[in-house]
Amino acid sequence: MALFDNLFGGEKNAHEAVAAARANGRNTTMDFISNIFHGFIEMRGDRRFGDDKAIVSGLAWLADIPVTVIGHEKGHNVKERSQRNYGSPHPEGYRKALRQMKLAEKFHRPVVCFVDTAGAYCGVGAEERGQGQAIAESISEMISLRTPVISILIGEGGSGGALALAAGDEVWMLENAIYSVISPEGCASILWKDPSRVKEASERLRLTAKDMLNLGVIERIVSEGSSMFEDLKRVLAETLSHKLTLDINELVESRYNRFRRMGYTS
Amino acid sequence: MIFLKPKNPLEGAKNIPTEVSEILVPCPKCSKQPSQSELSDTLNVCPYCRHHFHVTARYRVDIVCDKGSFIELDKDMTSRNILDFPDYDKKLANALTLSRENESVITGTGKIYNYKTALFAMESHFMMGSMGVVTGEKVTRLFEHATKNHMPVIGFTVSGGARMQEGILSLMQMAKTSAAIKRHSDAGNLYIAVLTDPTTGGVTASFAMEADITAAEPFALIGFAGPRVIEQTIRSKLPDGFQRAEFLLDKGFVDTIVDRRRQKRFLAQLLKIHSRGEAHGTV
Numbered sequence: 001m002a003l004f005d006n007l008f009g010g011e012k013n014a015h016e017a018v019a020a021a022r023a024n025g026r027n028t029t030m031d032f033i034s035n036i037f038h039g040f041i042e043m044r045g046d047r048r049f050g051d052d053k054a055i056v057s058g059l060a061w062l063a064d065i066p067v068t069v070i071g072h073e074k075g076h077n078v079k080e081r082s083q084r085n086y087g088s089p090h091p092e093g094y095r096k097a098l099r100q101m102k103l104a105e106k107f108h109r110p111v112v113c114f115v116d117t118a119g120a121y122c123g124v125g126a127e128e129r130g131q132g133q134a135i136a137e138s139i140s141e142m143i144s145l146r147t148p149v150i151s152i153l154i155g156e157g158g159s160g161g162a163l164a165l166a167a168g169d170e171v172w173m174l175e176n177a178i179y180s181v182i183s184p185e186g187c188a189s190i191l192w193k194d195p196s197r198v199k200e201a202s203e204r205l206r207l208t209a210k211d212m213l214n215l216g217v218i219e220r221i222v223s224e225g226s227s228m229f230e231d232l233k234r235v236l237a238e239t240l241s242h243k244l245t246l247d248i249n250e251l252v253e254s255r256y257n258r259f260r261r262m263g264y265t266s
Numbered sequence: 267m268i269f270l271k272p273k274n275p276l277e278g279a280k281n282i283p284t285e286v287s288e289i290l291v292p293c294p295k296c297s298k299q300p301s302q303s304e305l306s307d308t309l310n311v312c313p314y315c316r317h318h319f320h321v322t323a324r325y326r327v328d329i330v331c332d333k334g335s336f337i338e339l340d341k342d343m344t345s346r347n348i349l350d351f352p353d354y355d356k357k358l359a360n361a362l363t364l365s366r367e368n369e370s371v372i373t374g375t376g377k378i379y380n381y382k383t384a385l386f387a388m389e390s391h392f393m394m395g396s397m398g399v400v401t402g403e404k405v406t407r408l409f410e411h412a413t414k415n416h417m418p419v420i421g422f423t424v425s426g427g428a429r430m431q432e433g434i435l436s437l438m439q440m441a442k443t444s445a446a447i448k449r450h451s452d453a454g455n456l457y458i459a460v461l462t463d464p465t466t467g468g469v470t471a472s473f474a475m476e477a478d479i480t481a482a483e484p485f486a487l488i489g490f491a492g493p494r495v496i497e498q499t500i501r502s503k504l505p506d507g508f509q510r511a512e513f514l515l516d517k518g519f520v521d522t523i524v525d526r527r528r529q530k531r532f533l534a535q536l537l538k539i540h541s542r543g544e545a546h547g548t549v
Contacts, residue, residue: 136470262399
């Protein structure tokens with residue numbers, strides 16, 4: 001029974017959460033889109049360079065609310081995963097996301113983001129096309145977007161590449177998702193020059209959903225039981241309908257304050 | 267002419283140090299050895315190859331601000347080991363000793379050729395200029411101060427990225443600073459970033475890349491991922507000059523490259539253009 005709990009639910013330690021967040025059979029953004037929304041129409045391309053399949057975006061209905069949906073997509077099988085670069089976007093992925101966010105703002109449509117990436121891609125093309133600039137712009141525009149935004153971490157929340165889709169009014173997290181400034185492997189090898197200390201790094205980085213709630217980085221933990229999609233759909237619809245009634249200046253102000261208070265207590 | 271002295275081989279040679287105490291500094295780029303006094307005249311730019319030596323945050327403020335005009339803000343703010351991360355207290359103590367600064371950034375207001383501005387300069391000797399919670403807080407407060415007082419901001423960046431020892435809270439500083447910069451910008455204020463060697467990671471992916479005008483020092487390494495990480499990912503060597511300031515200029519991610527010796531005038535000229543007539547500087 002203990003083994004069953006560890007594999008399929010129950011309380012996980014940090015190291016187990018890292019494994020669960022990366023597990024092959026885990027639900028990806030496309031699974032959340034098909035189970036929570038209906039009438040999804042995919043919208044592709046950044047109008048500047050190309051279409052990055054590591055990020056999906058489009059329009060859909062959440063119950064009776066039209067929404068913009070954006071998320072990292074890792075894919076399910078070998079072919080999909082390689083097409084989608086294992087969910088690690090290039091700058092054009094973030095620019096596609098940004099384009100959809102600005103359209104959502106124009107039509108005062110709420111945005112729902114699903115975060116699931118090991119990190120933004122580290123490669124030659126990504127640097128040539130301004131990975132840092134693309135992420136910076138995404139954060140900056142998202143945090144001041146004049147429409148409601150909810151971000152949900154569904155698997156891996158890897159550093160700046162994750163934050164680029166997580167500057168929302170509220171950030172939620174699946175119970176076995178992780179969120180971290182660096183991978184435990186990166187931390188162990190860069191900071192301690194000792195890759196064998198990866199387990200310790202997972203604990204020390206404080207990257208579990210519970211840690212995030214305690215640190216004030218997220219508002220809600222979504223339990224991964226059998227009714228997850230149903231629950232999430234209901235809570236999302238309730239939350240967004242409420243946010244849509246708020247004065248937009250107040251909404252943007254409270255999003256500013258949400259991030260403003262993070263980390264420093266004088 | 268008749269009584270010509272026999273020539274001593276040392277006579278007339280130019281490279282003999284006139285003072286024994288003259289300290290020579292080997293240039294990491296051209297290996298020549300400019301003297302410390304030469305370097306102080308050139309603002310620590312190699313007189314032979316234009317290599318820009320690393321300098322401290324306070325030095326940067328000194329060379330651009332009018333004498334005595336810099337007023338530091340939040341200078342006593344210090345980092346704490348919020349996550350109880352192993353060895354972080356020790357590293358902070360070392361960083362303090364090594365840099366003689368309280369954090370990886372100093373912030374304040376000053377004048378450049380009499381033009382008022384807010385400024386921040388990052389300090390590479392403080393944990394490689396990594397961005398912790400206090401770094402983010404100080405930069406955010408500076409932009410909020412500048413927004414309130416309708417002031418431009420000039421920022422010198424140098425950073426290895428977010429500070430791992432502060433976990434997710436260091437990552438959140440990217441969002442916090444970006445939000446404050448956006449407000450400063452939306453209120454019609456000017457932000458000039460000067461990217462110096464090296465500017466990478468979370469700082470590149472936030473306030474280094476959010477300026478209205480982005481300048482860089484010659485040959486500065488600027489990127490999101492560090493070159494070693496990229497080489498490991500793509501399993502091959504990177505070409506020479508990759509992620510250097512000149513490369514970013516070519517790819518369209520910086521406006522201009524400015525030699526350190528021209529920076530003060532350059533910044534003053536930009537402040538003048540954006541001054542809406544209320545300042546009285548002479549550039």
